[in-house]
Amino acid sequence: MTSAAKFQFGVAGMGVMGASLALNIADRGFKVAAWDRHPEKIDEIHAKHGHPEMKGTGSLEEFVGMLERPRRILLMVTAGAAVDQMMDRLTPLLSPGDVVIDGGNSWFQDTQRREKAYREKGLHFIGMGVSGGEEGARHGPSLMPGGPAEAYALLRPVLEAIAARAESGLCVTHVGPDGAGHFVKMVHNGIEYADMQLLAETYDVLRRGLGLSADALADTFTKWNEGIAESFLLETTLKVLRKKDAETGKPLVDLVLDKAGQKGTGKWTVQVSLDLGIPVPSIASALDARNLSAMKDERVAASAKLPAPPLTLTAEEKANLISWAHDALYAARVVTYAQGMRLIQAASKEYHWNVSLAEMARIWRGGCIIRAKLLTPLREAFTQQPDLPNLIVSEAFAPVLTKMAPAWRQLVGTATRLGIPVPVFSSSLAYFDSYRSAELPQNLTQAQRDAFGAHTYQRRDKPEAGFVHSDWS
DSSP: OOTTOOBOEEEEOOSHHHHHHHHHHHHTTOOEEEEOSSHHHHHHHHHHHOOTTEEEESOHHHHHHTBOSSOEEEEOSOSSHHHHHHHHHHGGGOOTTOEEEEOSOOOHHHHHHHHHHHHTTTOEEEEEEEESHHHHHHHOOEEEEESOHHHHHHHHHHHHHHSOEETTEESBOOOBSTTHHHHHHHHHHHHHHHHHHHHHHHHHHHHHHHOOOHHHHHHHHHHHTTTTTOBHHHHHHHHHHHOBOTTTOSBGGGGSOSOOOOOSHHHHHHHHHHHHTOOOHHHHHHHHHHHHHTOHHHHHHHHHHSOOOOOOOOHHHHHHHHHHHHHHHHHHHHHHHHHHHHHHHHHHHHHTOOOOHHHHHHHTSSSSTTOBTTHHHHHHHHHHOTTOSOGGGSTTTHHHHHHHHHHHHHHHHHHHHHTOOOHHHHHHHHHHHHHTOSOOTHHHHHHHHHHHHOOOEEOTTOGGGOEEOOOOO
């Protein structure tokens, strides 16, 4: 390629995230080539931003030809078939050693397949999770690239330039081979589902239980966000609670219909957890909560036939519900992160990725949606013990959870008595209690399986006997 090919990086797909990332890269001094199948989008970006380091085209051939080699091309297109279609179109235009990055939320096994297919053609493929939304993409996201190490080395200067910066460093690292980056981003999103639901449950208990207004809740969350519960999602929640509707003057959140949507990554997280045999009940309960919210008409009809208990609190509950909710929120969050980290750990072992959980905590500390203060002790826990079996037994968190468990139980008990659903608080507590229990009732389950299906069982008093069957009649 001649010196006329001045563009150092290409971004294909000028939607909100693609345009934001392209502008971010250009801001850092890299000359960016942009492509979109609707060239008018590029014209709109130029009209609005007029960035001198960025040039666009509607021709894929011209786009590829503008790039210096080895080419570095970021795809920001819809996950699924569109990625394969773009790869097929790009393949004949590329040269050995070129790198294509999928920056969408792709299924990690698709990424494994695509990386293998490109590798066989002498090309590099990177699957990269991008977190932080439009604002993060524009000014500093958390980036989770997975793929060949030599390809990451080619991308590293650009990715480090655009990544968020936290006290722990730049929020990007080479996650691991093939699908590791997209797997980690998927679990990140699963944790996000549960964290958002925990905040919704906290809001609901304090709103219905104590009758707190949106402003009063925002005041409470503002105080919480100054302590150990600090997080981007909590900060976002208090901003949402403060917003007033321009037409009515009412809190805008009170006018939002209670039907939550989803894009699939939470569902994928739960599916993979079943495949790997790693329980993630907090994430699964958050997914169920969204699905239940979609049944609005059925819920309204059921509310007329299934009356709720009276919303009356004891003096103790009135005095302590806010502090119970604070401790329960923090404890349930820790348990949620513990489940997500355990799932990443299991997948890393299964697929030989060698993912560093301490590094994941580090790059999540800035830029991303689930950034939170608790990620600092989380990182320390996995730094001290990389093979830690579960975060909740770490020296950093076990004493804290033990101290907060009584308040957590009070919060769940009070909500249950009042008929206020707290599925993620409840399932997180059940996970905590199950994991800390030396004895569980699955001895009965295993006996039942043997009684009706001769599935065998192990005797605790004769472990050397292996699996045995009994006649239970």
